[in-house]
Amino acid sequence: MRRVSTLFLKIAVIFIGLPVLALCIFLVPEIGNITAKLLPEFSYVKYLVSIDFYAAAIPFYFALYQAFKLLSYIDKNKAFSELSVKALMKIKYCAITISILHMLVLPLFYLFADKDDAPGVVFIGLVVPFASMVIAVFAAVLQRLLQEAINIKSENDLTI
Known part of the structure; x- marks a missing residue:
């Protein structure tokens, strides 16, 4: 039963990566083009927006x-090992990195909201950094x- 649930979670991890790949492609x-139209003087x-989003995809996939x-450690009965602790530590640092990278783009969400007169856009821009910090x-x-x-x-183990 445990192998079935970890297999399901492994498949879910793969399917989580597919929409982000589609978004990157x-x-x-398109976001870069919209930004260029929004700020023609800059x-x-x-390119900065594209680099920022692509840079955030790297820690996401890591x-x-x-x-x-x-x-895999859970499948091999190594869930309670230092390897698992290190994997969780790396996930934490990746989530913090993603949050910081998306916070760098927030001023553009503000500019877009100001031009389009849609204040809810700023809150949409806060979704990814907030979710990343929750994961961290x-x-x-x-x-x-x-x-x-x-x-x-x-x-x-030492007392026995």
Whole structure:
């Protein structure tokens, strides 16, 4: 039963990566073009926006890879190991990096909201940084709990 659930989660991790790949291929260039039209006096901003979004995709896929590795550790009965703690630590740092990179683009969401008179756009721009920080906090809590469980396990192994 456990292998079935981890297999399901591995497939889910793969399917989580597909929409982001589609966004990188189709939506990021369009966002860059919209930014260039929005700020014609700063034409180089188009490239900065594209670089920022593509740079945020790198830690995203690295975090997905770490989640895949974590599920593999669970399959191999190595869930309570230092490898799992390191994977969670890397996921936490990836989430923080994604949040910081998307915060750099927030002023453009403000400019777009100001030009289009749509204040809700700023809140849409806050979704990804907020979700990334939630994931970072969750990974940090899991990392700490897992480290404490490993410490308790090693103490029990020493007493026997």
